[in-house]
Amino acid sequence: MKSDSDHIKWLIEEAVTYKEFLKHWLEPSNLERLRPRLAFQTGVLAGFALIASFLLGVTHCSTHDAIQQRLDEDLQKSLAEVVPSTLHDNDLLQDTVTVPSTEDNLGANETTVYIARKAGQVSAVCFKLAAPDGYSGIINMVIGINRDGEILGVRVINHAETPGLGDKIEIAKSGWILDFNGRSLLGLTDAQWAVKKDGGVFDQFAGATITPRAVVKTVHRGLQFFNRHRNELIGS
């Protein structure tokens, strides 16, 4: 026991010495003497970099899970909009198939397809797709397709189209996007999968043709992608 208390006493003494040293070292007059030295400047810069990295690391670790959870919630919300909950009794986020889609021009080299099952049988699939040729950048969307190849719904997740013109593709701004519901490759010929201006069946907006054209073309590509991989998706 005696040695323990001695040890603690020694530790306290050490701490006091260090504290005194630090106090002396941090005096503005002492720092003024040190500041012009190159080694000191390098050390200070490195010290700040170390502190910054530590701060970022701690914040990243403490927020990572929460951010991931928020992203999952977002995804779940948009998936729920295109696949009604009556069609499935499984967790869409856990039941996925990854399909290579470099050729399909869906905005990614691999597309994660979320499989909706009712009593074990595949009832619908949904996946994210992106129109690369919007008026101002990429338009990210999610599409739900039932096992017969009919569209259950399409929603725009985010875009940078002109407010007031191109943003009518959002469900919050207009019902245009609902026109896709029930459409399929069987119901329309390839030429009809276009906006009316190009001889198709879908409306364009007054003053904005590029945005709806990009969306229609991408939805068409999405259906073709589903058709090509249909057996592997439905059979899984």
Add this chain to the structure above:
Amino acid sequence: MFISESYRKIMRDGIWDNNIVFSQYLALCPLLAVTVTATNGLGMGLATLAVLISTNAIVSVTRHLIPSEVRIPIFVLLIAAVVTVVDMLMDAWLHELHKVLGLFIPLIVTNCAILGRAESFASRQPVAPSLWDGLMMGLGFTMALVVLGAAREIASAGTLFANASLLLGDRFKFIELTLIPDYKGFLLMALPPGGFIMLAFIITGKRLLDRKRVANKAQAALLSEAIPEEIR
């Protein structure tokens, strides 16, 4: 007043006389991009306020350590780190707002006003005035963003503080107002050029006010000189 004259001056500078937007004309890039609505302005303003207070405090605490030769890299490093921390915290806890502002939060790093306060104030002053300066400059900036955002929102959509509950919680649902029902919308004001136009109106208004104030002061001084002490 219970605060001393120097603190009052910092307050006046930050909020009005030396306001980041209306007098220094700094940080116009994030300003014009974000202020489509008053809520966005408020969110961006508060994020900037948090960054400004933190960086001012850190720079002021370590001001004797920082050699003037390497001060700019250190300031930029600190600001970038703090902004990234704010960005991550907002993504985790204010996710809906982060989706709207997400693109612009990293832009706070390039907000020259923050570097400017670190350089011209925090690196020369003790911690308490630096904190106060960060708070006041940040409040002035927030005020500018909210005023500009509100003006543009009313002109472009006829609403005020739309979606404010995303930022402040559902208790603040009551400040979401529709000022002009069935408004057809005025697209120009939602686009960046509209921001410039509206900003010009606000700055003109402020300068007219300032001029009037100076004139009033001069007149008062003239009067007090002209009238002998006994009569007054």
